[in-house]
Amino acid sequence: MPDDRAPTPDFGRIYDENFAKVYNYVRYRVGDAAAADDVVARVFEKALARLSGFDPRRGPAAAWLFAIARSAVIDHFRAKAWFSWLPLDAFHGRPDPAPGSEELLSKDEERRALLESMAVLDEREREILALRFGGGMTNREIAAALELSDANVGVIIHRALKKMKGSLGEDQ
């Protein structure tokens, strides 16, 4: 008789395989490095608390994690609305205490420029770009998560990239 019980997920492996994607997604959404750390911590805490409900046979861990991450980002912005009198320092990364080389510094500047250029996007464009380039999701996965068509996701991404290229000096 086949065993219908879901296999026990390896949380350490889920964490290692998805941390960077979840962090990049959250960072594109919230901008600030410290806020991204807070949100990502909440994402993985929730994931661990709900681990027993995750069945790997029903879908990849990434899709499950990103559902939690999207909810955590929404919670973050709700909380931020309550504390809107606090200074907004979004789009500024944690200062690099001692950049090891000019290359490191230029990478930091590049990341900052990318985040700043996303300020011209609306909420939906930003969400879709964050899922695509931060979370590493395909257009099809994004379409399924946001209940859009694949083609619509592709068009929105292209439109967002066109908006960004001016501030990134790529419009020549």
Added chain:
Amino acid sequence: MTRYDDLGDIPSLADDPGSLAVARRLLRADFSRESAVRGSLRARLLAPETAAPSWAPIARVLVSAAAAAALLLAPLRLGRRDDAHVLPRGERGLPVLPGSIPARPGAVEERLIVTKRVGALIETSAGRRVPTPRGSMILWRLDGVEYALETRRTTLEEIFEKRAL
């Protein structure tokens, strides 16, 4: 299946080199090295006590908080009583310290404020409001020791010490 780093599913990118360049820059960017919690969060979440979450520590904190709240609110409730007597004065008219205040028999009804047993924290407390020259104070007893919670008018000079070089 389309790999996310293939950009073929984004229409017209081939005809728009500027947008294509932006997409490639976004694909190369990795912010996760800026995370200050990556290692510590992993260690915390995978620690044995975290992996098997228990409600016991949370329950302990809640019980302690409830006991502390009861302790703080009890004197406030007694503070509304009107049957207090005047604080006796010692030498030079200064009020006598709480530990030496004699209770007039029958003038003050001893009232049980709250009885809680949370481990060895709080057993019994009882008290009464006593007027002082500049306000009032509530005397209360905890585990056989008497304390005073005083309310009185004060001045900035009493609160902030002024120093001169």
